[in-house]
Amino acid sequence: MTKAVALPKNPRFGARSMVVASMVAAAVLLLPSCAQRAEPAELDSILDSAVTDPTSTPPVPSIDAVLxxxxxxxxxxxxxxxxxxxxxxxxxxxxxxxxxxxxxxxxxxxxxxxxxxxxxxxxxxxxxxxxxxxxxxxxxxxxxxxxxxxxxxxxxxxxxxxxxxxxxxxxxxxxxxxxxxxxxxxxxxxxxxxxxxxxxxxxxxxxxxxxxxxxxxxxxxxxxxxxxxxxxxxxxxxxxxxxxxxxxxxxxxxxxxxxxxxxxx
Missing domain, CATH: 2.60.40 (Immunoglobulin-like)
Structure with missing residues (x-):
C-alpha cells in the first residue's frame, strides 16, 4: 500500500495548488531509495516546470499582410x-x-x-x-x-x-x-x-x-x-x-x- 508523503515545509511555496502538490509528491515517490526526499532546489525545479508564470507577457501577434x-x-x-x-x-x-x-x-x-x-x-x-x-x-x-x-x-x-x-x-x-x-x-x-x-x-x-x-x-x-x-x-x-x-x-x-x-x- 502506498503511503502518503508529507511535502517539506518551505515558505517559498506559498499557497501552491493541491494539483501541483500532487505532482511534486509523485515526483518524490519516483526518486531512488537512497534519496527518499527531494531537496528544496529540486522541488522548485519541478514546480517551475509545472506552473505557468501568470506575469509573463503574451507574444505580440504578427500582421498578416503581403509586401x-x-x-x-x-x-x-x-x-x-x-x-x-x-x-x-x-x-x-x-x-x-x-x-x-x-x-x-x-x-x-x-x-x-x-x-x-x-x-x-x-x-x-x-x-x-x-x-x-x-x-x-x-x-x-x-x-x-x-x-x-x-x-x-x-x-x-x-x-x-x-x-x-x-x-x-x-x-x-x-x-x-x-x-x-x-x-x-x-x-x-x-x-x-x-x-x-x-x-x-x-x-x-x-x-x-x-x-x-x-x-x-x-x-x-x-x-x-x-x-x-x-x-x-x-x-x-x-x-x-x-x-x-x-x-x-x-x-x-x-x-x-x-x-x-x-x-x-
Missing amino acids: VQRGMWSFKNGDGYSYNMSISLSDVLAFDDIRGASHPLNSNLVVGQQCGDGPTYSNAAVVLGSMTAVATTPQFDTPIDMHVNIGMRTRQQSSAAAAMGARLEFAQSFGKNDGSCKQNDQYARWPSFGVNFKNPVPTGTSVTAAFLVIIKDYFDVPGGDREFGQSVPVFATSGQLSSDSKAARAAMYYTKDEATATLVS
Missing part, C-alpha cells in the same frame, strides 16, 4: 562600392484593425508603439514596408547605408510639401523597447529615414530593414483617401561615406530621381 516589391535602384559611389536596393510595400491597412500587432519582418516594430498612440489615429492608415540591399561590389565587402524618401522632395519651403509631410509618419525599430518615429519637415528634406549597417556586407548577401508608414486621416473619406496615397512618391537614396581623404567627412548621396513607386498603388 510587394515596388521598385529597385542601383547605387555605386566614387570608390567603386555598389549595391542594388529594393523597396516593398503592403496595401493600405486600417490603423485600429492592426493596433498592437507587429510587422511580419520585425516583431519589435508594433503599430501604435513607435508612432500613433491614442484616439487621434482612429482614422489613420498603415502601410507596411521593407528596404533590402544586395551587395554587388566585386571581390570586396560593401558598406551599406540605405534610406527611403517618402513624400514630395524640394530644396525650398513648400506649402504642398509641408501639407503632405504633416500627414505622414515613419516608424522603425532596431531592438526590444527601441524605436523611432519620424516626420518630414516643411522642406520635405530627404532621406525620410534609413539604416546604416555597421559591418560591410559580403558580395551577393542581402540585408533588410522593416518600417511602417502611418497616413493620418486616411479614412476620413469613404473608402479611404487613395488619391492622396497615390500622390505620395517613394524614392530610394544611399548615403555612402567616401574613403577619399578629400571627402572623408562628406557623405555622398546618390539619388535616383525616377520615382518608380508611390505609397499607395
Whole structure:
C-alpha cells in the first residue's frame, strides 16, 4: 500500500495548488531509495516546470499582410562600392484593425508603439514596408547605408510639401523597447529615414530593414483617401561615406530621381 508523503515545509511555496502538490509528491515517490526526499532546489525545479508564470507577457501577434516589391535602384559611389536596393510595400491597412500587432519582418516594430498612440489615429492608415540591399561590389565587402524618401522632395519651403509631410509618419525599430518615429519637415528634406549597417556586407548577401508608414486621416473619406496615397512618391537614396581623404567627412548621396513607386498603388 502506498503511503502518503508529507511535502517539506518551505515558505517559498506559498499557497501552491493541491494539483501541483500532487505532482511534486509523485515526483518524490519516483526518486531512488537512497534519496527518499527531494531537496528544496529540486522541488522548485519541478514546480517551475509545472506552473505557468501568470506575469509573463503574451507574444505580440504578427500582421498578416503581403509586401510587394515596388521598385529597385542601383547605387555605386566614387570608390567603386555598389549595391542594388529594393523597396516593398503592403496595401493600405486600417490603423485600429492592426493596433498592437507587429510587422511580419520585425516583431519589435508594433503599430501604435513607435508612432500613433491614442484616439487621434482612429482614422489613420498603415502601410507596411521593407528596404533590402544586395551587395554587388566585386571581390570586396560593401558598406551599406540605405534610406527611403517618402513624400514630395524640394530644396525650398513648400506649402504642398509641408501639407503632405504633416500627414505622414515613419516608424522603425532596431531592438526590444527601441524605436523611432519620424516626420518630414516643411522642406520635405530627404532621406525620410534609413539604416546604416555597421559591418560591410559580403558580395551577393542581402540585408533588410522593416518600417511602417502611418497616413493620418486616411479614412476620413469613404473608402479611404487613395488619391492622396497615390500622390505620395517613394524614392530610394544611399548615403555612402567616401574613403577619399578629400571627402572623408562628406557623405555622398546618390539619388535616383525616377520615382518608380508611390505609397499607395
